[in-house]
Amino acid sequence: MLKKSNFKFGIISLYKLRKKTFAFIILFLIIIIVSSYFLISKSIETNNIIFWNKDIKVNEKEDYIKWVDFKITSDVMTKTAKLDIDSHNSNSEIKYNWIELLSYLACKNGGDFKKFNQNTLDKLIEELNNGKSMEDITKDLKYYSYYYQSYSATLGGFIGNYSIETENENGTTSFQDKYGIKAFLPIAKNYSFSHYDDFGNSRSYGFKRTHLGNDLMGNIGTPIIAVESGIIEHLGWNQYGGWRVGIRSFDGKRYYYYAHLRKNHPYASNLTEGSTVKAGDVIGYLGMTGYSIKENVNNINVPHLHFGMQLIFDESQVDGNNEIWIDVYNIIEFLKQNRSTVFMNNSETKDYVRKYNFKDKDY
Numbered sequence: 001m002l003k004k005s006n007f008k009f010g011i012i013s014l015y016k017l018r019k020k021t022f023a024f025i026i027l028f029l030i031i032i033i034v035s036s037y038f039l040i041s042k043s044i045e046t047n048n049i050i051f052w053n054k055d056i057k058v059n060e061k062e063d064y065i066k067w068v069d070f071k072i073t074s075d076v077m078t079k080t081a082k083l084d085i086d087s088h089n090s091n092s093e094i095k096y097n098w099i100e101l102l103s104y105l106a107c108k109n110g111g112d113f114k115k116f117n118q119n120t121l122d123k124l125i126e127e128l129n130n131g132k133s134m135e136d137i138t139k140d141l142k143y144y145s146y147y148y149q150s151y152s153a154t155l156g157g158f159i160g161n162y163s164i165e166t167e168n169e170n171g172t173t174s175f176q177d178k179y180g181i182k183a184f185l186p187i188a189k190n191y192s193f194s195h196y197d198d199f200g201n202s203r204s205y206g207f208k209r210t211h212l213g214n215d216l217m218g219n220i221g222t223p224i225i226a227v228e229s230g231i232i233e234h235l236g237w238n239q240y241g242g243w244r245v246g247i248r249s250f251d252g253k254r255y256y257y258y259a260h261l262r263k264n265h266p267y268a269s270n271l272t273e274g275s276t277v278k279a280g281d282v283i284g285y286l287g288m289t290g291y292s293i294k295e296n297v298n299n300i301n302v303p304h305l306h307f308g309m310q311l312i313f314d315e316s317q318v319d320g321n322n323e324i325w326i327d328v329y330n331i332i333e334f335l336k337q338n339r340s341t342v343f344m345n346n347s348e349t350k351d352y353v354r355k356y357n358f359k360d361k362d363y
């Protein structure tokens, strides 16, 4: 009997205790949910990951560009570049910005420059000459900002202020300040090459994948030139690319990939990961390495430089499924007008260097 009432009392007190604990747990959970809600909403607002790390990144407020189809013809690039450069080098009050001109044109042709219309460009120039601002002209164009950001990421380092060593009449050299095209063709001046638009073609080695660059066929040993100034991000062997160099532009938005460099002597001397190169510098030599896990193997059939260009709007796009590689065929065509002259400066190592020194004035 006594035992039973004790037992009964025990159950009641246990029940009361559980009720209390239960209430505490509920209260605790409510606090956690409410506080995490505020933390998450705050992190979404600022685009800053401060809680639970990566998963939160998936939200609509992350508005960096996810995809770019680069379809500007070299002809229109050359036309707009000339307008930009001439307006800066003349005393004209109105200066054109080729990226702005191209972005406006893209709004009118859907980004496909095979549909380029000269009248559209002429009318735009006329409006600018009449004193209208680009901001006014484009304020109702829904995709202007998208094209402007895309083309700035692609072509942002191509035109600007630089200083280049030039030969004087008396045989000496001096630096001259200039405004113009400051990106170089990746093949040194006076070296021949051929190419066609092979972007997106399928590739047989390894897993099934498409070709994310442009192959420039040339002779083994042809000096390879840095298209733009930047920092060496990758240097060394890669199963697909063989001996390769990856260079990131100073603004971080462009990653230049130069692959299949020469067996035994792929790189210019002094290249190291983390060091800087200048646009027009010799960075290596054309070859046929790659398609091998083993280093320093020639497994490519036709000697060529694989040249690739990746756009990076957010660091999550550096590696993996979110990479944006653009078709550089037209960029190569455009860059044919600016090539770096080189000479052999070391007969023992047979290394080449640029002839005319260069300073990028925008960095």
Ligand SMILES: [Zn+2]
Pocket (backbone or CB within 6 Å): 211, 213, 214, 215, 305, 306, 307
């Ligand atoms: Zn290739």
